[in-house]
Amino acid sequence: MLDTMRTLFLTFLHAFRHRVTIQYPEEKPYLPPRYRGRIILSRDPDGEERCVSCNLCAVACPVDCISLQKAEVEGRWYPEYFRINFSRCIFCGFCEEACPTYAIQLTPDFEMGEYVRQTLVYEKEDLLISGTGKYPDYSFYRVAGVRIAGKDWGESEHERPPVDLRTLLP
Amino acid sequence: MTSIHIDGRTCPTRPDINLLQACLEAGASLPYFCWHPELGSVGACRQCAVRQFSGADDKTGRIVMACMTPVTDGTIVSIDDAEAREFREGVIEWMMVNHPHDCPVCEEGSECHLQDMTVMTGHNTRRYRFTKRTHRSQDLGPFVKHEMNRCIACYRCVRFYRDYAGGDDLAAFASHDNVYFGRAADGTLENAFSGNLVEICPTGVFTDKPFSGAYSRKWDMRGAPSVCVHCAVGCNTIVNARQETVRRVLNRYNGEVNRYVLCDRGRFGHGFVNAASRIRTPLRRINGQLVPVSTQDAMAQFSRMAARGPVVGIASSRASLESCFSLRVLVGADRFSTGQSRQEQDCAELGLSLLRTHPGLIPALHDMESADAVLVLGEDVSATAPRLGLSLRQSVRQASFRAADAAKVPRWMDAAVRTLGSECSSALFIATPAPTDLDSIAQETFHAAPDDIARLGFAIAHRIDPAAPAVSDLVESQAALADRIAMALVAAKKPLVVSGMQYGSPALMRAAAGIAAALATKTPVAALSLVFPDCNSMGLAMVGGLSLDAVLEKAEAGEIATLVILENDLSRHLDPAVLAKLTEAVPGIVIIDHTMTPLCETACLVLPAAPFTECSGTIVSQEGRAQRYFPVVFPSAPIQSGWRWVQALGQHIIVEDEAASAEIRATGLTDWRRMDDVTLALARDIPVLAAAVGAAPGADYRLEEQRPRNEPHRASGRTVIRSHISVRDQPPPASPDTPFSNSMEGAYGPDMPAALVPYFRTPAWNSVQSLSRFQQEIGGAMRGGDPGVRLFADLSSDQQDNRQPLYSYSLDIPAAFRPQSDKVLLLPEGRLFGSEELSLHSPPVAARSAAPALGLPAGDVPPGRVTLHLNGGVHDLPVQEIAGLPEGIALCPPHMVSRAFVFPCQASLSTADGKGKRT
Amino acid sequence: MRQPPFLAIILTPLLILGLATLLTWVERRLLGLWQDRYGPNRVGPGGMLQAVADGIKMLFKQDWIPPFADKGVFVLAPAIGMMTVLLSFAVIPATSLRSIAGNLNVGLLFILAMMGLGVYAVVLAGWASNSKYALLGGMRAAAQMISYEVFMGLSLMGVVMITGSFSLYDIVAAQSGLWFIVPQCLGFIVFLLAGIAETHRLPFDLPEGENELGAGFHTEYSGMKFGMFFLAEYAGIVLVSALVTTLYLGGWLGPFLPAAVWFVLKTGTLVAFFILLRAALPRPRYDQLMTLGWKVLLPLSLLNIAATGTILMLRAPE
The missing domain is CATH 3.40.228 (Dimethylsulfoxide Reductase; domain 2)
Incomplete structure (x- = not known):
């Protein structure tokens, strides 16, 4: 009984406390860099698209709101189109988790409200930024052992030059 | 009954197989690479290690390679044994030492056996910190992409290519850690089955090059059980599509027919469905030009044409039974032609009757x-x-x-x-x-x-x-x-x-x-097999009809006002002169086809039909097996399957003509609502094809009270894939002709009817190796029974007893061939790539089809080019020397030099300097 | 016979409804206050028009009746709930002037009767919805409300015994010396708890119990039919508060200020107390609720009657 009265009293005292609500949009809250907001596609340190259109983000997406098509230039894969339907996106960040190249990243921007739902469909041009995002140094193609323009077989990180098949040495 | 004990579980099995196969058949998950049901065991990869115990008292046992150990009754093995697991994990770790770690940009990813096996063994952390050995990959031509660094040296490729398919331009080179699978030098893989390397290779060394150009992950693609339309063998295929475009063709196991292997024409010849030569709207000839028109306009035009007089229908050996039959119903059996020249028709009818009367198998x-x-x-x-x-x-x-x-x-x-x-x-x-x-x-x-x-x-x-x-x-x-x-x-x-x-x-x-x-x-x-020319030649022979020569006679007698030609390029069957006579004698020609052919130049009306990837249909292979293909792409309005166009024509005859109207209504043509109705009517009308109804389950079929699904359960992008057109969600495409849900929702499992399997996948087995879970026993029949029905099987059971008298030896023995001095006997030189009509529209196949040349006996070859005088025209051709070709015979690829190839073909040759040749 | 006060008959329900609507906003603001946040503060001055916005939303929602429901009863249930609460107000004396029903000599009994009828709204709603959550909610409500009606009635006996009348005017008038909260503190506590249970407000809102029952008896309700349950609940709060004021806190009596203001002040404080209860206390288990009723409140109210009776008998002039 006393406990109950004490609870009531303590709760009542909260009427005189500071209120934690931030009066958005008059006040802007601080969002940490890893806040899961609007999705972007980043570029690698050389300024090339990081996305290699592996489709892992699309398959990880629980609401199936990512779609893309692979294209290729001299061994380098990139998305021919990359489309996110933000009217379906739930900002779970699974796509970022799934991305093997740090291409897809979620940003602290969440102010995406629109009056027309169709405008929430973002194409690659809308998603691609000019920077590297949260991972300034990573480049998938420097690590993976595939040949692209400007990098031949055996020139990736941790690779020996190609084997000479015709040598008689052991 | 033989049985073995796997981790304390007693599993029935059979003798004469190896332990790996027995474990897989028992449902156990045992990793392996080099073993393949069609290639046998060589013990190259050391992946399928298990511990085998010599008896109940043996507590230590020993590690053996399951694929190299025969099954004996009472064998005791442990897959779960700690040391065996560690061994397998170690083997994978060694294999991954030099792996390029490029899965995101590897076409094999999502259906990679190496990925599956790596997960299955539990290897997940790379410990090796040194450099990787690398190889240079090769350009292997338009079909197969080579990326040698992904190799795990299982030797499956060379064993398939050399030992199984008889190729000699792929080999293993170098030794130890450096072993290399490729050609001696860059260049096209010559063998007709090179495309199977894509499925044989357990990782991404050999991948499908045309598919890479329109790549999509396996989990994203809708699959349709289909049948190859590029020859009469009737190989079973899976057609994969995404976003309403066909992406690739895969092998679909049929224990009786193609099993694990598909030829390159079948695998890469599907490009015609996406080609620019596709007809996508109705076309009508206005002022000498074919102009796109609305369906309504086209049908109105046909109504006017049909009012002018009798309609004759010409079917095709590459159209489905349903389409051919609907045309026969529309025009009546006495005005229905098979679309083959008399000579071709005689051959086909003779072939059918020989097979029917054949006393053996x-x-x-x-x-x-x-x-x-x-x-x-x-x-x-x-x-x-x-x-x-x-x-x-x-x-x-x-x-x-x-x-x-x-x-x-x-x-x-x-x-x-x-x-x-x-x-x-x-x-x-x-x-x-x-x-x-x-x-x-x-x-x-x-x-x-x-x-x-x-x-x-x-x-x-x-x-x-x-x-x-x-x-x-x-x-x-x-x-x-x-x-x-x-x-x-x-x-x-x-x-x-x-x-x-x-x-x-x-x-x-x-x-x-x-x-x-x-x-x-x-x-x-004693067995007899006769090779027919086209995918439905056998079915068409069973339907029967007039030959083109008979149609020509009718036309010249003025008995044809309108000719409805269904999926047939007559210029491949008739000499240009004869064809010109036919088209001149007929005032109106309607062509229903999916691909622009030279014949369309003569048409008044061209209607866009759906090819085999966009509609359902039944075709009969040369061994008399009726098999059904299902649509994977659902085309928008004007494009529809051939029989629906024929039905639409029927409805528009009705509009115009009271008498014909009653006649057509009586046939039931206008009452068909879905393909099953057509197949049933066909079965009633043509008893020999009655069993074709059972080629695959009908549209009413439900598995576990649901429609079977034809997209993998994890297909992605459902809510976005067409949102650039409209952000509103659309229901999956519906078709009354298939039982499929056409979405990722529905039933799927290893026990589903084999004629409906849209893709192969079981939990933990994402690659095509999961096929073994769909088979009763590995390499045997599918769990749901092998697809298709043999139409000859019925005949044999009916006529088992009184069969012998049916066949009588032919007395018609030809005279010996005598080379003529002024003429050569021109024979068709069948080509894998180039002779067949549709596959040539596929870019990779077109790239592989060599320029036509004239083959002449060795020692008889004039230098330079030779002019070939055919009754159809004059052709200037390079010459190719063919050892072993008998005197008086020349070889020429059919349909490549002159569009038609008419037997028997006598031709004369002259060299470039104008002198007559053939001494 | 005097003319019925038509104006009052029309105005009072409207006032009560308006009050209930406003109360939804007041509650949310107060909850916000006690939970260190703001609550609705965007629509209108201080967010006051939030209730209007909600009302508009509710009015424009599709008036949907589930195909599996018992249609007639389904529609009837919220009307019963609304009706009983509104009718109860007829006898509440806000000031010394007469209420709608005049000085009804059985005013208290009338209110008890109306509260008894209110059970039907909840039970029928649960039954007619034909859905398992609604039915469970309805059953809980029936058991809870019937049980607590017993203690409510018993706890009032003290007041009636002292006053010797069921008329609420007489009861208020009897408090001109000392509010009944002092001599009847046991009765006050029991009545207050029973009142919360009767209006199934938090912490005794087990019939709704959203974490286990969805929304309890009104799971299947939407649109204005749900709105009627909603408003009836808030009107019920006002009713119980007004009743407590009348019975124990001296009604409109008070120095300096006009009578109506005193009445509103007292009632308002009680309403705020109701909301504080919601902000502070967790919901007990159902068996705890019943245990509290039958094992604590029933003996207490009986004790109260016995004690009051004894004192009255001792003090009674021979």
Whole structure:
């Protein structure tokens, strides 16, 4: 009984406390860099698209709101189109988790409200930024052992030059 | 009953298989790489280690390679054993040491056996910190992409390519850590089955190059069980599509027919469905030009045309049974043509009647693989029916299997059996005008004119069964050859005779049937196989109809006002002059087709039909197997399947004509609502095709009370894939012609009917290796029964007793061929790429089709180019010397030089300087 | 016979409804206050029009009746709930002037009767919805409300015994010396708890119990039919508060200020107390609720009657 009265009293005292609500949009809250907001596609340190259109983000997406098509230039894969339907996106960040190249990243921007739902469909041009995002140094193609323009077989990180098949040495 | 104990679980199994296969059949998950049900075991990858115990008292046991250990009754093994697990994980770790870690940009990703096995063994952290060994990859031509760094050295590729498919331009090079699988130098893989490397390779070394250009992950693609339309063999395929475009064709296992292998024409020839040559709207000729019009306008035009007089229909050997039948219903049987020239039609009808009256077996492809003596009589099967040729190649191994059995070596012990087999003699005899790919494994070959080959055939029949007519004045060498072949065939347990209509010679087929019938007096399993030209030639022969020559007669008599031509390019069947006569005699030509053909130039109306990837249909293969294909893409409004167009035509005849209206209504044509209705009507109307209804489950079929799904359960992008058009979600496409849900929702499982399997996947097995879970026993029939129904099977059971009298030996023996001085006998040189109509619209196949050349006997070749004078025109061609080609014969790829190839074809040649040739 | 006060008959329900609507906003603001946040503060001055916005939303929602429901009863249930609460107000004396029903000599009994009828709204709603959550909610409500009606009635006996009348005017008038909260503190506590349970407010809102029952008896309700339950609940709060004021806190009596203001002040404080209860206390288990009723409140109210009776008898002039 006393406990109950004490609870009531303590709760009542909260009427005189500071209120934690931030009066958005008059006040802007601080969002940490890893806040899961609007999705972007980043570029690698050389300024090339990081996305290699592996489709892992699309398959990880629980609401199936990512779609893309692979294209290729001299061994380098990139998305021919990359489309996110933000009217379906739930900002779970699974796509970022799934991305093997740090291409897809979620940003602290969440102010995406629109009056027309169709405008929430973002194409690659809308998603691609000019920077590297949260991972300034990573480049998938420097690590993976595939040949692209400007990098031949055996020139990736941790690779020996190609084997000479015709040598008689052991 | 044999049984083995796996981790304390007793599993029934069968003898004569290895432990790995037994474990997989028991449902256990045991990683492996180098073993393949069709290639046997070589123990190269060391991945399938298990612990085997010698008895109940043995507590230690020993690690063995399951794929190299035979099953014996009561074998006790442990897959779960800690040391065996560690061993397998270690093996994977070694394999991954040099792996390039490029899965995101690897076409194999999502259906990679190496990925599956890595997950299965539990290897997930890379410990190796040193540098990786690398290789240079090669350009292997338009079909296959090579990325050697992904290799795990399982040797499957060379074992398939060299040992199984008989190729010689892919090999293993270098040694130890450096071993390399590729060609001696960059260049196109020559073998007709190179595309199978894509599925054989457990990782991404060999990937599908055309598919890479329109790449999509396996989990994203809708699959449709389909049937290859590029030859008469009827291989089962899976067509994959995403975003309403066809992406690739994969092999679909049918234990009786194609099993694990598909030829390159079938795998890469599908490009015509996406090609620019597709017809996508109705076209109407206005002021001499074909102009896109609305369907309404086109139908109104047809109503006017139909009002002018009788309508005659021309079907096609590449259209489905349903489309052909609907046309026959529309125009009536007496105005229905099969769309073949009289000569082609005679051949097809003769082939059908020979097969029907044949007293022995009509083998499926898999049966041919176990034939122990084979005679190929006048057909280059490796060009006209490539998959059949591959089956014949396997049949040669029967002798080595016998030797292995005698040596008590299990048949799956591949390296040992092949070593033994190198000593064994082949029992394959080939008699063709020109050399074929199979010559290298034949015991004897015989190159002569078709008539001479037929004479040899009749002589063999006479040697086997004296009741058969004798051939007079046979050359002594040929008589001796006939003796040897006859002896080999009679000695065989399962003899097989293969012929066909490539050379348009009824005598050849009669001779082949004669040999098979003669053999049938010795053994009931004597088999006869006849190769038909097109995917539904057999079905069309069963439907029957007028020949094109009969249509021409009608046309010239003014009895045709409108000609409805269904999926048929008549210019491939008629000489240009004859075709011109026909088109001039007919005022109105309506063409229903999916691809622009030269014939469309003569049409008043062109209607866009759906190709095999966009509609359902049933076709009958050359072994009389009715099989159904299902749509994977659902085309928008004007494009619809052939029979729906025919139905629409019927509805518009009704509008105009009261009398015809009643007639058409009586046929029920206008009441069909879905394809099953057409198939049922067809079965009622044509008794011989009655069983075709059972080719696949109908549209009402439900699995576990749901529609079967044809997209993988994790297909992505459902809410976005078409949101650039409209952000509103759309329901999945619906079709009344298939039982599928056309979405990722629905039933799916290893026990589903094999005719409906849209893709192969089971939990933890994402690659095509999951197929083994869909089979009753690995390499055997599918769990849901092998797809398709044999139409001949019914005949044999009905007429088992009174069958013998049906066949009577033909007495029509041709005279020996005599080379003429002023003319050559021009014979078609079947080509894997180029001869077939539709596949040539596929860019990779077009890239592989070589420019036509004129083949002339060796030693008789003038330098430079030669001018060929055909009755259809004059052609300037390069010359190719062909060793073994008999005198007086020239070879020319059909449909590539002159569009039509009309038998018998006599031509004259002249050299560039104008002098007449042929001395 | 005097003319019925038509104006009052029309105005009072409207006032009560308006008050209930406003109360939804007041509650949310107060909850916000006690939970260190703001609550609705955007629509209108201080967010006051939030209730109007909600009302508009509710009015414009589709008036949907589930196809599996018992249609007639389904529609009837919220009407019963609304009706009983509104009718109860007829006898509440806000000031010394007469209420709608005049000085009804059985005013208290009338209110008890109306509260008894209110059970039907909840039970029928649960039953007619034909859905398992609604039915469970309805059953809980029936058991809870019938049980607590017993203690409510018993706890009032003290007041009635002292006053010797069921008329609420007489009861208020009897408190001019000392509010009944002092002599009847036991009765006050029991009545207050029973009142919360009767209006199934938090912490005794087990019939709704959203974490286990969805929304309890009104799971299947939407649109204005749900709105009627909603408003009836808030009107019920006002009713119980007004009743407590009348019975124990001296009604409109008070110095300096006009009578109506005193009445509103007292009632308002009680309403705020109701809301504080919601902000502070967790919901007990159902068996705890019943245990509290039958094992604590029933003996207490009986004790109260016995004690009051004894004192009255001792003090009674021979």
